[in-house]
Amino acid sequence: MNEHITRQLREAAEAHRPDRARILARVERGAAGPPVRHRAPSFVRSWPRAALAGLATAGVLATGGLAVAGIVRTPPPSDTVTTAPASPLPTKNPSPTVTPSPTPSAAPGTVAPLPVPAPATTTPGSPRPTPSASSRPVNGSLWSEGSIDSHSTVYWAQHNLVLKTTQPLTSLTVELRIAQTGEVRDTGNWRTLPSEDFTVTVQESGGVLVYRWVLKPGRTVPVGQHEFAGQFNHATGVRSAANDSYRVDAQSVGGPASVWGGFGPAG
Structure with missing residues (x-):
């Protein structure tokens, strides 16, 4: 029984011709999207069928993996480190300049007289002396x-x-x-x-x-x-x-x- 299964697996592996383009496409889809969850095989399956399928899959993957390894290479990690731009320090507003208002010049006017006693009351004229052109102090x-x-x-x-x-x-x-x-x-x-x-x-x-x-x-x-x-x-x-x-x-x-x-x- 075991020899029979082994012979079938060997013949299947030798006859298998992997579709290189299809394998590469699947690998690229797997790298681009989230991994697809596969439903776990039912335990009610018979062991020979499950074993055969498992061995076939292992052979396919082994053969296809060698082909993909030569084609797909993982790019080296980048050495560039991106940092967020530093926030500029707040600019301090200059203190407002106070301009003194210009002082108005005093308008020329009549000069106030010196303090004097209470002003006398003006009354009708009285006889006045007759002035002379000469001086006699x-x-x-x-x-x-x-x-x-x-x-x-x-x-x-x-x-x-x-x-x-x-x-x-x-x-x-x-x-x-x-x-x-x-x-x-x-x-x-x-x-x-x-x-x-x-x-x-x-x-x-x-x-x-x-x-x-x-x-x-x-x-x-x-x-x-x-x-x-x-x-x-x-x-x-x-x-x-x-x-x-x-x-x-x-x-x-x-x-x-x-x-x-x-x-x-x-x-």
Whole structure:
């Protein structure tokens, strides 16, 4: 029995001619797709049939495997290593640049006058002294000096009059005369003597802006140095004070006295 089976297997193996193309196709399909699961042979099959089939299959595979080994070669593993690109570091946003806003320049304007006592009330004009073209700063008990205040600008000016007396005055009239040189306008006036002792007027007449202080009846100006000032705007530019003047008329126990003059740069 065994010899018979062995002879049949040998004859079948010698007569077998493998289909090389078919074997290669099956190998390629097997490599491309998932392996096909074969149903396990039934145990109810007879042993001779199963053994014969098994031997035949082994022979086919042995013969076909030799043929396939010469044709199909497994490619060598690649040495190239693929890595994921490195994530770029987050770019730090530059800090915003703070631009200071440009500071606006102060527009030129009228320079504020120096602090002065409460402004006097303007009243109707009183008799004024008659100015003279010549200058007489000293007379009897009186001494005087006119000057342009150092705080004056190209838009605004202040004229100062310093008056000194060596005797008490029972009558006093002080007058500052500012020539109208263009846009001359009153902006204030003051004196170092009590404001309630004087009647003050400010008016423009004949092209001249006139400041006048008149001592009220029954009041007295004490011995010492006293100051009077007139403030005004004028046309832009350096203003000439050549035609500006002052005059003072006073009465003391020694008799009447008058002084007059002009305004020069402050000493």
